[in-house]
Amino acid sequence: MTDPRMNDHEIEALFAAARAERAEPSAALMARIMDDAMIAAAEAAAPRPVAPRPVAAQTGRRGLLAVLVAAIGGWPALAGVATAGVFGLWIGYAGPGDVGTLTATILGSAYGPNDLVPSLDTYLTEG
Amino acid sequence: MPFDAADQDTDEALLLAYGRGDARAARVLTLRLTPWVLAYARRLLRDAAEAEDVAQEAMLRLWRIAPDWRSGEAKVTTWLYRVVTNLCTDRLRRRRGAALDAVPEPVDDSPGAETRLQQAARVAALDAALAGLPDRQRQAVILRHIEGLSNPEIAAILEIGTEAVESLTARGKRALAQALAGRREELGFDDD
Structure with a gap:
């Protein structure tokens, strides 16, 4: 006996199986991506001039926020904190195993990302 | 919430x-x-x-x-x-240039109930069949049928016309049906 070709319904069943199987990113990957985000932001926010401008001029141009970030070591200093937050969040969700999609988990959880990592303002006031 | x-x-x-x-x-x-x-x-x-x-x-x-x-x-x-x-x-x-069989096969050792194993086998079979499609067909089929995007959106991603997307997905599906012929029973599609 020779099997006929798969029909549309059967192929759709394969697609459905593929849609249902989504490998979740590892915590390490999420941490690397978050690190990249902080580093890219640092590069964009602080193109290095040859001679640094006076602080007063920088304040006028870049704004108080940028100066405060620079005062605690710039964006890279925030990278570790933010990465730790994402890493912890990810461990919490991915660790137990079959937890479904991250989005659904976040939305169904009692905690949002904000609860685990304070806002930028918090970093600044702590600095 | x-x-x-x-x-x-x-x-x-x-x-x-x-x-x-x-x-x-x-x-x-x-x-x-x-x-x-x-x-x-x-x-x-x-x-x-x-x-x-x-x-x-x-x-x-x-x-x-x-x-x-x-x-x-x-x-x-x-x-x-x-x-x-x-x-x-x-x-x-x-x-x-690498032989097709040099591409790693997904490991089908997922533990659990029979249905879960069957789902894994179906995904593995689909992935293997997709790997045999030309690049553009594979991309279009995945974007349409697995990622669930619309044809105009796929056209924007692949930078081609919507008619070309329709053609790619149709040919891709036909090729998949051909490639998977003979595996229906193995994948739990019984003839009744």
């Missing part, structure tokens, strides 16, 4: 906020976009480690374009799908 305010923002609003220096926006975007970027790259490459590299590279390109992102020109997801598609295409071209 405890929504994070940032969770309700569009991808573009978050990207623009990140471009202005909002670290929280980067975090939300990372959590929101990375899972499907990785899943799509894995589907195209069939290699977990390479897919991780592509996901990281695609997200890095997103971070770098953020300060220059022009509002309303393109959807962030469309842009990202295009970047991932191109990165994967480059990697697959570098692999060209």
